[in-house]
Amino acid sequence: GAGVSQSPSNKVTEKGKDVELRCDPISGHTALYWYRQSLGQGLEFLIYFQGNSAPDKSGLPSDRFSAERTGGSVSTLTIQRTQQEDSAVYLCASSSSGTGLTTDTQYFGPGTRLTVL
C-alpha cells in the first residue's frame, strides 16, 4: 500500500520567493502533521490537522507560514517571502485517528529538502 508521499523532494529557491510544499497522507488517515528538521537539529512541530481543520497551529514560526488541507486528504504548506533560515527538511506525517496513543502511529513521508539561497 502507498505510504505518505511528498513533493517536491528537493526545492531550491531564492530568498524572498514563495514556495508550496505538498503532502499526500495515507488513504483514510484523518490526522496530518507537518514538522521540519534543520541541519543537525531535532524535529520541530509546525501544525496539525484533524480532517480539514487545524486545531493546533502553535508551531508555525511566523505568519509567513501557512497550511491548508482539502477534502480531508492532501495538504499544502506555503512559505511566503522565504528566508535563509527557512532552509530545512519539511516532513509530513499522518496517523489514523490523531489520538496520540501508542496505537496511533505517525507515519512519515520522505520529506522535502528546501534550500533558500
Add this chain to the structure above:
Amino acid sequence: RKEVEQDPGPFNVPEGATVAFNCTYSNSASQSFFWYRQDCRKEPKLLMSVYSSGNEDGRFTAQLNRASQYISLLIRDSKLSDSATYLCVVWRRAAGNKLTFGGGTRVLVKP
C-alpha cells in the same frame, strides 16, 4: 531545558555487542512514549512504542521509568544495519496532538 533530552552520541558499538541508552523527559504528564529510528537523509520510522511494563521486539527492549522520567532502549547482538539515529518521542494530551522529539542518539555499529 528541552522537554525531551538525549545523549547525541555517537555510540560506537562492535558488531554483536549490546548497547543501551536513555532519554529523559521533563513533563510528568507525558502519556505515550516511542522510539523512532532515522537513517541518514531519510524520514523517521517507528521502531517501537514503549509500554509501562516494558516491552521487547526481537533484539530491541524498551523500558519506561515514570518515577525518574526516563525511557531506555537496549539493542542486543548489534548488527551493522542497526547504525542509525534513534529518536526518543513523547506525547501528552495537553500539548495537543503533536509528538515531541528528542535530538536523537547516533549509534554506529562497526565490524
